[in-house]
Amino acid sequence: MGFMNLFKHLLGNDWGVHPDDHKRPAADQPVRIMPVSARLHLPLQQHLGVAARPVVLVGQKVRKGELIAEAQGMVSAPLHAPTSGTIVAVTEITAPHPSGLSLPAIILEADGEDAWCDLVGCDDPFALAPAEIGKRVAAAGVVGMGGAAFPSAVKLTGAARSNVNTLVMNGGECEPYLSCDDRLMRDQAAAIVDGIRIMLHATGAQVALVGIEDNKPEAIAAMRAAAAGVANIEIRPVPARYPMGSEKQLIQVLTGREVPADGRAFDIGVVVHNVGTALAVRSAIREGKPLISRLVTVNGNCAANPGNIEVRIGTLAEEVIAFAGGLKGDGIGLARRVMGGPMMGMQIPHWRVPVVKGTSGILAFDTAEVAEQEPNPCIRCGSCVKACPMGLLPLEMSARIRNDAFEEAVDLGLKDCIACGCCAYVCPSKIPLVQYFVHAKGEMASQDRSKLRNDATKKLAQQRQERLEREAREKAEAAAKRKAEREAAAAAKAAAEAAQKQGESA
Numbered sequence: 274m275g276f277m278n279l280f281k282h283l284l285g286n287d288w289g290v291h292p293d294d295h296k297r298p299a300a301d302q303p304v305r306i307m308p309v310s311a312r313l314h315l316p317l318q319q320h321l322g323v324a325a326r327p328v329v330l331v332g333q334k335v336r337k338g339e340l341i342a343e344a345q346g347m348v349s350a351p352l353h354a355p356t357s358g359t360i361v362a363v364t365e366i367t368a369p370h371p372s373g374l375s376l377p378a379i380i381l382e383a384d385g386e387d388a389w390c391d392l393v394g395c396d397d398p399f400a401l402a403p404a405e406i407g408k409r410v411a412a413a414g415v416v417g418m419g420g421a422a423f424p425s426a427v428k429l430t431g432a433a434r435s436n437v438n439t440l441v442m443n444g445g446e447c448e449p450y451l452s453c454d455d456r457l458m459r460d461q462a463a464a465i466v467d468g469i470r471i472m473l474h475a476t477g478a479q480v481a482l483v484g485i486e487d488n489k490p491e492a493i494a495a496m497r498a499a500a501a502g503v504a505n506i507e508i509r510p511v512p513a514r515y516p517m518g519s520e521k522q523l524i525q526v527l528t529g530r531e532v533p534a535d536g537r538a539f540d541i542g543v544v545v546h547n548v549g550t551a552l553a554v555r556s557a558i559r560e561g562k563p564l565i566s567r568l569v570t571v572n573g574n575c576a577a578n579p580g581n582i583e584v585r586i587g588t589l590a591e592e593v594i595a596f597a598g599g600l601k602g603d604g605i606g607l608a609r610r611v612m613g614g615p616m617m618g619m620q621i622p623h624w625r626v627p628v629v630k631g632t633s634g635i636l637a638f639d640t641a642e643v644a645e646q647e648p649n650p651c652i653r654c655g656s657c658v659k660a661c662p663m664g665l666l667p668l669e670m671s672a673r674i675r676n677d678a679f680e681e682a683v684d685l686g687l688k689d690c691i692a693c694g695c696c697a698y699v700c701p702s703k704i705p706l707v708q709y710f711v712h713a714k715g716e717m718a719s720q721d722r723s724k725l726r727n728d729a730t731k732k733l734a735q736q737r738q739e740r741l742e743r744e745a746r747e748k749a750e751a752a753a754k755r756k757a758e759r760e761a762a763a764a765a766k767a768a769a770e771a772a773q774k775q776g777e778s779a
Contacts, residue, residue: 290514290515290660290695290698290699291513291514291515292449292515292616292698293449294449294450294488294513295449295450295572296449296450296451296452296455296488297452298579299450299452299570299571299572299579299580299581300452300455300456300489300581302578302579302580302581303580304456304460304568304580304581304582304583305580305581305582305583305596305597306582306583307582307583307584307585307588307592307593307596308596309355309356309383309385309387309585310383310585310587310588310589310592311382311383312361312380312381312382312383313355313356313380313381313383313585313586313587313588313627314366314378314380314587314589314627315341315342315352315355315378315379315380315381315586315587315627316366316368316376316377316378316627316629317342317352317376317377317378317379318376318377319350319352319416319422319586319629319630319631320349320350320416320422320423320424320630320631321348321416321421321422321423321424322346322347322348322349322350322423322424323344323345323346323348323349324345324349324377325342325343325344325345325349325350325351325352326342326343326344326345327341327342327363327379328340328341328342328343329341329342329360329363329379330360331360331361331362331363332359332360332361333359333360334357334358334359334360334384335354335357335358335359335360335381335390336354336357336388336389336390337354337355337356337357337387337388337389337390337565338353338354338389338390338392338562338563338565339353339354339390340352340353340563341353341354341360341379341381342379344411344414344424347427348423348424348427349424350411350414350415350416350424350630351411351412351414351563352379352414353413353414353563353564353565354381354390354565355381355565355566355585355586355587356381356383356384356387356565356585357383357384357386357387357388357389358381358382358383358384359381359382359384360379360380360381360382361380361381361382362379362380363377363378363379363380364377364378364380365377365378366378366380366626366627367622367623367625367626368626378627381587392560392561392562393561394558394559394560394561394562395409395558395559395561396559398471398474398558398559399470399471399474401474401558403429403430403433403474403475403476403477404430404433406429406471406474406475406558407426407429407430407433407475408426409557409558409561410425410426410429410475410554410557410558411424411426411427412557412563413553413556413557413561413562413563413564414563414564414630415550415553415554415557415563415564416550416564416630416631417546417547417550417631418547418549418550418552418553418567418630418631418633419443419454419518419547419549419550419631419633420613420614420617420618420631420633421631422629422630422631425546425550425553425554428544428545428546429472429475429476429544429554430475431539431544432475432476432477432478432539432544433475433476433477435539435542435544436477436542437476437477437478437539437542437543437544438478438479438480438542438543439478439479439480439481439482439528439542439543439544440469440472440473440476440478440480440481440482440543440544440545440546441481441482441484441523441524441527441528441538441543441544441545441546442469442481442482442483442484442545442546442547442548442551443484443518443520443523443545443546443547443548444458444483444484444485444486444489444492444496444547444548445484445485445486445511445517445518445523446486446489446518447486447513447514447515447516447517447518447519448515448518448613448614448615448616448617448618448633448634449515449614449615449616450570450572450573450614450615450634450636451570451572451614451633451634452570452572452581453549453567453568453569453570453581453633453634454492454547454548454549454633455489455491455492456568456581457548457549457552457568458485458489458492458495458496458548459491459492459495460495461552462492462495462496462498462499463499464552464555465496465499465548465551465552465555466496466499466500466503466506466551467555467559468550468551468552468553468554468555469481469483469506469551470503470506471551471554471555471558471559472546472551472554473505473506475554476544478544479505480505480506480507481505481506481507482507482509482527482528483496483500483506483507483508483509483548484509484510484511484517484523484526484527485508485509485510485511486510486511486512486513486514486517486518487510487511487512487513488513493508493510496508509527511523511526511527512526515616515693515695516616516617516662516691516693516695519662519691519693520532520538520545521538521662521663521691522662523545524538524541524543524545528541528543530542530543534686534689535688535689549567549568564586564630565585565586566583566584566585566586567583567584567586567628567630567632568581568582568583568584569581569582569583569584569593569628569632569633569634569635570633570634570635570636571593571594571597571634571635571636571637572634572635572636572637573611573636573637573638573639573642574601574637574638574639574641574642575600575601575604575606575607575637575638575639576594576597576598576600576601576636576637577597577598577599577600577601578597578598579597580597582596582597584628584632585628586627586628586629586630587627587628587629588627588628589624589625589626589627589628590610590612590621590624590625590626590627590628590635591623591624591625593628593635594624594635594637600637604637606639606640607637607638607639608638608639608640608642608643609636609637609638609642609643610622610623610624610635610636610637610638611634611635611636611638612626612628612632612634612635612636613631613632613633613634613636614633614634614636615636615638615642616693616694616695616698617692617693617694618633618634618636648702648703648704648705649702649703649704650702651668651702651704652701652702653668654701655668656699656700656701657695657696657697657699657700657706659699660695660696660698660699661695661696662691662693662695663686663689663690663691665685665686665689665690666685666686667696667706667710668706669685670682670685670686670687670690670709670710670713671704671706671709671710673685674687674709674710674712674713675709679713679716679717682710682713683717687710687713687714688714690710690714692707692710692711692714693707694707
């Protein structure tokens with residue numbers, strides 16, 4: 274099936290939803306660069322996988338770009354100082370998460386100099402071995418910039434090992450309100466294309482397909498101009514439909530291939546990266562710069578001056594809001610704070626949470642945008658089934674979850690759910706379906722962790738019992754040996770005394 278036929282065919286498949294995008298006027302405002310904050314709050318867990326481990330001490334002076342926390346294991350990412358200054362604490366801060374729980378972080382006090390450490394770039398990235406590119410990207414702490422924050426080097430090196438032939442670049446930015454990728458493609462298209470060429474070299478893919486939703490004509494034009502004359506990079510508009518930016522949906526639209534259930538994109542010869550990630554990869558390879566800042570969209574009806582701002586990692590959201598012009602009416606009418614997009618982002622309890630590598634947006638919603646309603650009973654309309662981009666049965670899964678039948682929900686496809694929120698968005702009864710699925714996944718993960726802890730505890734108890742038994746056995750053996758030695762010595766002494774008496778009597 275040709276691309277246009279596939280395009281028309283998929284347009285007829287009415288999966289997903291079509292929310293108002295609310296991207297303008299923020300998308301049309303020039304990018305603003307925010308000055309460095311006096312203190313930066315840097316969580317050690319800014320990526321999927323294992324948290325980074327601090328390699329600095331309180332009181333230590335660091336320079337901009339210097340390593341302050343190293344990766345632990347393959348799926349992890351290091352952390353670098355976003356500016357020069359002094360480490361003032363390694364402590365707990367509020368996580369950018371609805372729970373408001375704390376997580377470990379490094380606090381860096383800026384010295385105002387913003388002085389770089391020594392950087393090692395490369396004038397000719399295409400002379401580097403693909404493995405070396407992966408190594409440098411890993412060392413730079415680059416993660417997926419679309420929000421998932423998966424360590425990018427893992428996907429680059431994995432693609433090379435898996436003989437991937439197609440690199441899909443996600444420029445869809447399908448979440449309403451967000452426009453940071455749009456602005457990057459408009460303003461830095463040439464650098465993004467250069468980053469894509471580097472990623473093609475690193476992965477061994479033959480072609481890169483850049484999917485951009487058709488509600489971003491300026492970005493499409495800029496990327497086409499930048500890619501003109503580059504034979505293996507194709508800029509392809511895709512329908513503006515949520516969640517078009519989801520990996521499996523974008524792959525299907527651009528290539529016609531379908532990722533199997535419980536499978537990976539690698540399995541069908543594809544790897545997906547965000548356009549912002551391409552820019553970060555380019556900076557890491559050509560300039561030797563680690564990932565220490567990102568573009569963040571500030572938007573929502575309560576935002577006084579919506580737009581996109583270049584922000585250092587670790588900057589508190591309240592400082593970003595203030596730099597952007599604050600909230601209308603000093604925040605009167607504020608109904609919800611969100612980091613990320615409104616569909617898959619995180620509602621946060623207050624603004625004193627930091628921007629992390631995966632923070633694409635800071636949204637301030639009023640009551641009209643939130644429009645919360647009490648859920649009503651399911652009317653079995655099937656809207657959620659029609660909207661689900663994964664072809665699942667949300668109403669059936671939620672019914673199992675409400676009865677704590679998690680395994681039955683898994684059998685119905687719970688693990689294939691991408692938590693896009695389409696089902697909850699279209700539900701006329703306003704049932705929080707996606708919350709059920711997120712809860713179930715979290716509960717199952719908690720149960721798995723509990724089982725692992727119990728297994729580890731049992732193993733430790735067994736090892737302790739074995740150690741105690743071994744020590745008791747060794748102690749008994751040592752006591753028996755000493756007793757035997759004493760008895761032997763006593764016997765020898767008695768024999769010697771007897772021999773002496775016999776000699777004297779003779």
